[in-house]
Amino acid sequence: MLPNPLHPAVVHFPVVLAFLLPAMALGTLWAIRRGARARRAWALPLSFAVALAASAWLAVETGEGQDERVEKVVAEQPLSTHEDMAETFMAASMVLAVVAAAGLLGGIPGRAARLVTAAGSLVLLAGAARVGHSGGELVYKYGAASAYVPSANTPAAVGGAR
Secondary structure, eight states, rough: OSSSSHHHHTTTHHHHHHHHHHHHHHHHHHHHHHTOOOHHHHHHHHHHHHHHHHHHHHHHHHHHHHHHHHHHHHHHHHHHHHHHHHHHHHHHHHHHHHHHHHHHHHHHHHHOOOOOOOHHHHHHHHHHHHHHHHHHHHHHHOOGGGGGGGGGSSSSTOOOOO
């Protein structure tokens, strides 16, 4: 059974992956420097980058699916700001996944792509923190969760339907 609303459950995946990707990328760069085969070792950060991009897309999609309901209780400006930041984060994570894929190339292009991926993952980490913070503000400062709380007059709020 899927949670309702789905968006709050989904958004934690890109946040966690954004925190893990820099460690994976930097650790893999270190392993390659110590003699690991670059292509084989780079598969791990690449898989994290692709999972991050996919989970960011899913988070944006589930957020868009629930925004009409939340718009009834939250002002347009903070909601719009959060949506814009989330879409920017999603686009950046997709670009980084493409750059990470180029890390499988040999020679200077592959090495450059791996370094850019490591640096870009740190930038994405900051972006994830900003998007997450704005989402938290929607819930805790602007009351977005109240869009999903039953009214005091509904059967669910007074003990359930009988």
